[in-house]
Amino acid sequence: MRKIVDDGTPGIKRCFLPHHPVVKEESTTTKLRVVFDASCRASKGISVNEALLVGPVIQQDLRSIVLRCRMRQIMLVSDVEKMFRQIRINPADAPLQSILWRFREEDEVETYELKTVTYGTKPAPFLATRTLKQLAIDEAERYPLAANVIKNDIYMDDVITGADDVETATRLRLQLDAMLESGGFRLRKWASNCVAVLKDIPKNNLALPETNGISWEQDSAVKALGLTWLPKSDTLRFSFVILELAPDQTLTKRKVLSIIASFFDPLGLLGATITKAKIFMQRLWSAKNTNGHALEWDSPLTEALEADWRIYHQQLALLNELRIPRCVIASAAASVQIHCFSDASERAYGGCVYARSMDANQLVTVKLLTAKFKVAPLKTQSLPRLELCGARLVAELWEKVTEAIGPNYEVHFWTDSTCVLRWIQASPGTWVTYIANRVSKIQPITEEHTWHHVPGLSNPADLISRGVTPEVLIDNSLWWEGPDWLKQEKDQWPQGQENLSEGVLEGRRIAAAVVAVNENGFMHEYIARFSSYTRLLRVTAYCLRLKARAMPKENRCFITTAELREAEFAIIRRVQQDTFFEDLKRLRKGEAVSRHSLLRWFNPKIAENGILRIGGRLEHSQEPADAKHPMVLPAKHVLTELILLHYHQNLMHAGLQLLLATVNQLIPPFVEDGEGPTASRWEKWREHFDAYLAWKGVEDHEEKFKSLMLFGGQDVRKIISEVQPNDDHLLGNR
Structure with a gap:
């Protein structure tokens, strides 16, 4: 940083950053760090x-970097010293990184500008990592090994890489x-599991001997959280902070969820026991208090939930005692295989990936590489x-592993579900949508590999799907080293499959013959048989006469x-009903119609x-009863269309306005959703009118139809008479 003397230069936009110290006692180098708060709003509110x-x-991501290191015999870890402070920013931007500072208490507070990338500003991580990447691009020809590491094996300012032999590892460190x-970095x-790689490094540039390991923390703001590597034994361990629960301590949902959220396991090595914690978390979200409401954040847990959590919490400290081999490949391995297992229970499902390697002496080593669950x-x-x-989860997990370690391995997939095997073997289109979508995701990833059936008792993924306590997990060889038969020759592996279960039938797409059934009622079918409203009324009247059987004999021949x-009332009553x-x-009950009714x-x-x-x-007007209180009919019913067609013909093919005005005085068709039948029917009646004019030899149908629309049906006689005045009597028949 540089001191600023106010010379009164106008136009300089300056912003002062608040800052505070952060003490980190476990740090082996910088125990006191200064953090700048660039999110603090200035006087203008920004x-x-x-x-x-x-x-x-x-x-x-951290998972990919650590996965690659687990596949190498020698591991190298280092740290870029004060990485942000080695990168200068544009001098024009420096006033926006102004601070007030003094070196001693007796000094005056003065203004300084920070000239380098500052920790606490939003783009600082990107600016630093992009600078390192550009350095790797520029120096790739001179330092090819180092350039590849800078591009792929750096997580923030931590170098986490390795090699398979001492010579390559030493050359890599020097580059x-x-x-x-x-x-300028x-x-x-420096730390390594191989002392020979570090022999030329000064002691002050090595990791301190009294440290317990080199910690890889995902978030530096969270203390004692993360995965720790012990170079001397070349093992990994966890360093969770597990506080004891007092017998009288009240457990709340907030307290339990905060403990579960503190578990940081980027490789899923503790997935089998963290599953149990996540299942308990789901129980908390579903739990109800005595009033039937969801548990509040600070409400005490029920007795059953508290008892279950205390049993689990007492064993969490055992996880810090775990020592997991860092390298999963045998020394000088002649062949390496990857085996992916999957399983599910009613509470969770997951998968785990194992590396199987064989050395020159035919000694087989099987180690857990990574795992994941939901x-x-x-x-x-x-x-x-x-x-x-x-x-699908284990297939996607393998896809991520492939991006980290490469695809050049013999891969086998295992499941204890014969349904899943049959689903994966068939085309996705064979199955229902739910199954087809997941099969279509699995097949492209695993198409070059083989799926096998594994007995449920020897499936290590069964542990991650059900969840186990830390006490069970620590010494569980099935979880850490896979099934015993995996260390044997291939002909000793499980062969064949069990009988096909009924689950395959559940997922098969079933073809069904669909028959259309007319669900219209009797009245709809009865009315649809007639093309004339007059004939409909006369036939109905005869039916009612036969039903009554009370008409005198002298009147039986005439309606x-x-x-x-x-008859008209009877038809309308049935249609309305x-x-x-x-x-x-x-x-009929004396109530008003529903507020959702079309009649409201x-x-x-x-x-x-x-x-x-x-x-x-x-009600009190002098109009006829039918005009004051018209009957109601549905707009899209066949009876309504038949009535409209009847009046249209009787009015001599009347225009739309005349037709509606006449019908509305008697029976206004009720409009459903703002759209009645008149528009579509009017097009049909226009075709009807055009055909009639063509039959009569009238030309210029469009103009005649416009005239009909304006003046109504009475103008039809005038239009026709202009052409054939002697044929007026035919119009009545038409």
């Missing part, structure tokens, strides 16, 4: 970080030192479907006007003859 972009992630020094805290959804799924989810009117059943039911705006009422009519303020 912080520096709000005006900056984060930048993309250009480094690989890393030389290349980073050429860019210095590597420190808790089953609360919505109940069949066990075969969960098994399929486990198979009266009263009978036709009663079929269409407006719920509305009629409520009206018309104040409907039931007349004395049982016909549903429109109410309103015309």
Whole structure:
């Protein structure tokens, strides 16, 4: 940083960053760090970080870096000293990184500008890692080994790499030192499981001998959290902070979830026991208190939940005693295979990946490489479907492992579900959508590899799908080294499959012959048989006469006007009953129609003859009863169309306005969803009219039809008479 003397230069935009110390006692180098708060808002209400972009992630994730190291015989770990402070920023941006500082208490507080990338600003990680990557690109020809490590094996400022022999590892270390020094960086805290690789390094540049290991922390803000490597024994261990629970201590959902969230296991090596904790977490979210409501964050757990958690929590300290071999490959391995196991239970599903290597003496070594799991959804799924989810999970896990260690391995997939094997072997289109979607994800990943059936008792993924306590996990050889038969020759592996279970039938896409059934009622089918409304009324009147059987003999041959009117009422009553059943039911009880009813705006009422009519303020007018309270019919019913066609023909092919005005005085068709039948029917009637004019030899149909639309059906006689005045009598027949 540089001291700023205020010379009164106008136009300089300056922002002061607050800062505070952070003490980290377990650090082997810098125990006191200064952290700058670039998220603190300035006087204008905007912080520096709000005006900056984060930048993309250009480094690989921690899982991939550690996976590669587990495949190498020799491991190298180092740290870039004060990486951010070795990278200068544009001088024009320095005023935005101003601070107030004094070196001694008796000094005056003065203004300084930070000239380098500052920890606490949003783009600082990207700027630092991008600078290292550019250095690797520029120096790739001179330092090829180091350039590849900088591109792939650096996590923030930690170098985590390795090699398979001492000579390559030594050359790699020398290239890393030389290349980073050429860019102004210095590597420190070197550590390796091979002492020969570190023989030329000064003692002050080595990891301190009294340290317990080199810690890889995912988040430096979380203390004593992460995976720890012990170079001397070349093993990995965990360093969880497990506080004892007092017998009288109240356990809440907040307390338990905070403990579960503190488990950091990037490789899933403790997946079999963390599954149990995540299942318990799901129970907490589903638990209810005595009032039937969800547990609050600070509400005490129920007795059953508290007892289960205390049993599990007492064993968590055992996880820190685990010592896991860092390297999973035998020395001078002649062949390496990858075996992926999957399984599921009603509570969770998961998969685990093992590395099987054989040395020149035919000695086989099997070690757990990585694992992953997911808790089953609360919505109940069949066990075969969960098994399929486990198979997809392990396939995707292998895809991630491939990105880290490369694809050049013989790979075998194992599951104890015969349903899953049959689903994967067939085309996705054979199965229902749920299964087809997951099979289509599995097949492209595993198409070059083989799926096998494994007995359930020798499936290590069974442990991660059910969850076990830490006490069971520590010495469980099935979890750490896989099934015993995996160390034997291939002909000793499980062969064949069990009988096909019924789950395959569940997933098969079934072809069904669908027959269309007309669900319209009797009245709809009865009315649809007629093309004339007049004929419909006359036939119905005869049917009602036969039903009554009370008509005098002298009147049996002729239908009266009263009978036709009663027939019309009978038809309309039945159509209304079929269409407006719920509305009629409520009206008969003296209630108003539902607020969701299509009749709610018309104040409907039931007349004395049982016909549903429109109410309103015309009750005391001098208009006829049918005009004051028109009957209601559904807009899209066959009866409504038949009535409209009847009046259209009687009005001599009347225009739309005349037709609706006439019909609305008698029976207004009720409009459903704002759309009635008149528009579509009018097009048909226009075709009807055009055909009639063509038959009569009338030209210019479009103009004649427009005239018809404007003046109504009475103008038809005038139009026709202009051409053939002697044929007017035919119009009535038409």
